[in-house]
Amino acid sequence: MKLLILDRDGVINHDSDAYIKSLEEWIPIAGSVEAIAQLSKAGWTVAVATNQSGIARGYYSLETLEAMHARLRALVAAQGGEVGHIVYCPHGPDEGCACRKPKPGMLRAIAEHYQAELAGVWFVGDSKGDLEAALAVGAQPVLVKTGKGEKTLDKGVSQDTLIFDDLAAVARALI
Ligand SMILES: O=P(O)(O)OC[C@@H](O)[C@H]1O[C@@H](OP(=O)(O)O)[C@@H](O)[C@@H](O)[C@@H]1O
């Protein structure tokens, strides 16, 4: 199967150092909804793996998080596409969970969901932890320059990282 995994904040929607704490703060990056719709219509399964420590920190509720994801699904559906499995880590950095990136637990959960292999699967992120999670399971690290991507790039990334301006550019490369 043609599986593509996306990070959420900084890739699909704008990120904030103050976290994305409400549906109103969840604002798609220009071209990202269209990119997901085009990819899914071209036969790609587009899954999402996102750290959401704001839950553990008490910044927003699971209901609010689910409302953001319902909004994403509705926007993509309105363009004739669909969003696949969304996995999130609600834990804080000190909880030692297996799912928080840079650990690859969410990527493995997505692979399990689809009974798919992760080797070479593109995982598109904006943070170092996204790229490390990909490398940990033999997936292809892909960095976009949106969100924290420019800062991540400035700090240096592994030589096999693919780099794109944004998710729309990733979609153009795959379709
Ligand atoms: O990029 P993804 O994984 O979709 O989501 C990242 C968010 O959960 C938040 O992750 C936080 O990191 P800490 O969880 O506090 O280390 C900060 O980077 C926030 O700016 C960011 O909004």
Ligand SMILES: [Mg+2]
């Ligand atoms: Mg991110």
Ligand SMILES: [Zn+2]
């Ligand atoms: Zn977790």
